[in-house]
Structure formats: C-alpha cells, structure tokens
Amino acid sequence: MIEMRNLCKTFVLNGRRKVVAQNINAVFPTGASVAILGRNGAGKSTLMRMLSGAMEPDSGEVRSTGTISWPVGFSGSFNGDMTGLQNTRFIARVYGVDTDELADFVADFAELGQHFNLPIRTYSSGMLSRLAFGVSMGLHFDTYLVDEVMAVGDAVFKSKSEALFRERMRTSGSIMITHSLGEVSRMCDKVCVLETGLLEVFDDVGAGIAFYQELMRQPHPDSVASGR
Template identity: 40%
Template sequence: MIILDNVSKVYQGHSLDNEVLRGVNLTINRGDSIGVCGANGVGKSTLMKLIAGVERPTRGKVRRTMSVSWPIGYSSAFQASLTGADNARFIARIYGRNERELLDYVQDFAQLGTYINEPIKTYSTGMQARLAFAVSLAIQFECYLVDEITGAGDERFRARSEEALHERRTNGTLVMVSHDTATLYRYCQRGAVVYAGGVTLYDTIQEAADVHHRLQSFPPEPR
C-alpha cells in the first residue's frame, strides 16, 4: 500500500512560489492499476516522483509498504559521463542484484547494440528512454510507475514493452501517466484526475477520463 497523507508540493522560484499539488490524500492498494489523467503542467509527473520518493513533499507524508520503481522513462538519474553498461551495473549494486544478469537483461531488452558501452551523453532521447525502461524492468518491484514511455523505440520494442507491462500489471501494482487515454484503457482499471492542485481517484478509468475531458472545457482554477 502507498498512502499520500495531506501531501503538498511547492517549487520555489525567484519571485513566485508554485504550489503544484495541495493537500493530496491518495491510497494505492496492492493490485491496483491506476491511470492518471491531467492537462500539461498540472503536476502528474510531480505526483509520480513523490510516489517514487524521487522528490519529497513540502508538507504531508508519503508512506509505502511495498517496493516502488522510479518512474519508468525517468533517465535523469543516469550519470551522463558513464556508459549505459556502467549505469546499469551501478543500479544493480544499489539494489543488490547480480550485475551480469541485470546487464544481460538490459542488453537484450533495450537493443542498444554497441551503444551500451558508450557514454549516456551520446544517446538520443529515445535511446535513454529505452535504457531506463529496460533497467526498471530488470529489477522486480511490487509497484511500477510508468510516465509516457510506451511509445519509445520501434514496433518490436513497443510490443515487448506492452507485454512486459501487462505482466507487471497482472502480478503487481501499476500507476501510469499518459496523454493517450487509449493507452490508459489498455492497462488500467481505475483512474485518477489531477486538477487545480488536487488528485481525485475514481473507480474506473472511463469515469476518470470523462471527468478529465470535461474539465478541459473550463479555465484553470487559480492556485
């Protein structure tokens, strides 16, 4: 279970503080598959980072009783001057995994060829996303976070990605952000809408998508 208890997140600027999320209460149970809807800039990625522990809330608490992946596709954690292989080995050591086995999985899944031995700074955005996706799946988490990644790569890679995500959803918990509601329908049963600093959870992804689309016809509420 993952519980967000009265969570707020404020980013401080030079002349203006931006409260992206305010007083969020959200419970994610084992076995949930939740699709997160929301317009650009409302805080969907911030919500995912808070769930993952990549960022800390300004106020409130996030409690976790299951292991949680970093947001799949979140490649900013890679050290750009190191090779893809070295980054994979480093992550394997952090999580206590066998380095050779993890690297073999990553090489097979990401299909980067000789680029696996080149510095991350030489990778295209798509290559970084494929590496991040492969490394995320190489480690068994109880909850997987997915942020707009299933479109990276060629048809073969997308097919493998979809198969892997369906397997993770069947055996664990999945929280997914996507601007493509068709993708959310394929993977998720429940839905959440991020709007005006709040997060509302719905029993079905259909209901969440309907609410999200209706909200797009209204001007954004002041924060």
Template identity: 50%
Template sequence: MIELFNVSKTYKLKSGRKTILNGVTASIPWKNIGVLGRNGAGKSTFLRLISGIEEPDSGIVKRSKSFSWPIGFRGSFHPMLSGIENVRFVARLYGQNTEEMIDKVEDFAELGQFFYEPVKTYSSGMGARLAFGLSMAIKFEVFLVDEVMAVGDAKFQAKSKAAFKAMLPTSRIIMVSHSMSSIREYCDSGLVIDNGRMTYFEDLEEAIARYAELNK
C-alpha cells in the first residue's frame, strides 16, 4: 500500500531542526493502522507525507492505493470560496458528479446556511465537518484520520462512526488519535513514531504497549 525509501523530514525551529523521520525505509500493508507517538513526534506530519500534501526533505514515498487528504485538514479549502464552491472544485478535480457530491456533502456536514458562506467564516469544527463530509463523498481506498472523531455533537459523531463502519469492507483507515478506545475500535495494527524512527507492529496491542512505554 505504502512504501518509504530512505525518507527524511525535518522542520526548522528557533532552537534548531526537529526531526520527524530520519532515513526511514518501510513497507506499510493495506490494513487499518493506528499511528501512535508522543505530542510533537510527527504523527500529523506523517499523514500529510503519505497523502502527498507535504513532500519529504529526501527519499521517496510510493502509494499503490488512492488516499484521502487527512480528514479535518482545512488547508485544501480556499478561504474566500463558500463551502459549496469548494465542493464543486474538489468534485471536478477528482472527476466526480458535481451535483451528487454537493448533495452528499451538504447532507453530511450539517452546516446549514454556512454551506453557502465563505470558508474563512467557519470555526475549526465546521471546517473539519466540511472536510469530513467531502471525504465521505469520495470512494477512497484509504482514509487518513487525524483526531476528527470528536468533531460535532453526539448526533454528528454517531453519523461519522456509522459512515466509517459502512466503508470499512472496501477501504482502510490510517488513524492518528490519543484515544486508545478509538484506535482499538477501528485499527488492527499500529505504527509508533519516536525520535525520527518509525516502527510497524502487526499486533496492535504491541504498538499500544510500546506507546505506553514512551509516555512513562
């Protein structure tokens, strides 16, 4: 599903450079994977790398499946355009039926009149709901999830969980979450990122145990 060849990624900080991945070579299978690591370890950056939103400093990332953008990520939206205008743009970009996609996203995101207002007026939660609804409207083979299951009220959260479970037979999830209950509910293997290294665990409980050790 994903192959990394000598991939490195760093960020410049006032105190120096923060290493996210340091020469990582790995093959990641087509499974439901929980991404674990301490705050600042680079979990969200990893999702952006494998989605193609960000490029590595060096190395190659190869994908053999279609990937969503990280659900909840607002960077792909044009802030001056309305929600519906952004949906039209993405529908054309991905070759989807525009009107069908608009109907699906409007119904799922539950933004009301804000669906027709500029995205710059949205709260972070509203932007995440639009991104979530947009992702659910396209049949990706792999959905990237970054701490978005808690978006919205209880009704919207229930709808989100139902949508995920409906697509699991044909798609997979790579999920970043600090909630071990969510990781256990949706994932069956794990990745642990720590100090520039990335370790894949076929057994999810082994990944969770390793994560717990890092937090002692």
C-alpha cells in the first residue's frame, strides 16, 4: 500500500509559483495498477519522484508498506563513466541479487548489443530508458513506478516491454505515467488525473479516461491565468 497524506509541493520559476501538489490525499492499495494522467508540465514526474523517495515534499508525507522501485524511466542514478553492464552489476549488489543473473536478464531484454559494454554517457535517451527498464524489471518490487518508458523503441520492442510488464503485474502493483489511453485501458485498474496540484482519483478506469479527455479539451490553466 502507498498512502499520500496532505502532500504539498511548489516550485518557484522566474518569480512564478508552480503548484504540483496541493494537500493531496490518496491511497493506492497493494497490488493495484494505477495510471497518473495529466497535461504536459502538470507535475506527474515530480509526483512520482516523491512517491519513490527521490524528492522530498514541502510538507505532508508518503507512507508505504512494501518495496517501491525508482521511476524506471529515470536514469539519473546511473554512473555515466561506467558501462551498462557495470551499472547493472553494481545495482545487483546493492539489492543483494545475483549479479550474473541480473546482467544476463538485462542484456537479453534491453537489446543494447555491444553498447552494454560501453560507458552509458555514450547512450541515447532511448537506450538509457531501455537499460533502466530492464534493470528494474529484473528486480522484484512490490510496486513498480513506470514513467512513459514503454513508449521507447519500435513496435516489437514496445510489445515486448508490455508483455514483461504484464508478467510482473501478476505479483506486483504499479504506478505508471503514460499518454497512451490504450495502455491505461489494458493495464490499469485505477486512474488518477493531476491538474493544478489537485489529484482526482477514479476507481472506474473508463470514467477516469473520460474525465481526462474532457480536461484536455479545455484551455490550459496557465493560458487562462495570463489572459491568452
């Protein structure tokens, strides 16, 4: 279970306040697959980083019972001078799993070829995402945080990623950010929509998608506030 209690987060950019979380209260049950939808810039990735513990809220707290992955689309914890293989082995040691087993899994899944043995500072953003997704899927977590990573790659790789994700969801839950409503319909059983720091939670996936679609037909709140 993951619980957000009175979660607040605000940024100040060029003298303007950007509210990402405004007293958010929500509970995601153990084993649930939850989609977080919202406009570009709404703060979805920031919210996910707070859920993972990588970013502190201004106030409020996140409580959890169980293990939570890092946001798997986020590769900031990798050492750029180490190879993909070295980073994978290091993470395996941190989490106490067999280094060879994890390395073999990631090499097979991420399809990086010879790049797996090159420093990751030479990787494209897509390659980094594939490496991060492969490493996280190779480890067991009670809840996986997924940030748009299944949009990476060609149709075959996307299908492969979704199949692996579905396999993990047999025993774990997830919180995922995606703009693909098809993915939401296929893989999620709860929908949250983030807008102006407020989080609307829907137990009915169809109702959540409809709410989001209606929201996207409305003017951006920043445009309304500036009179544009």
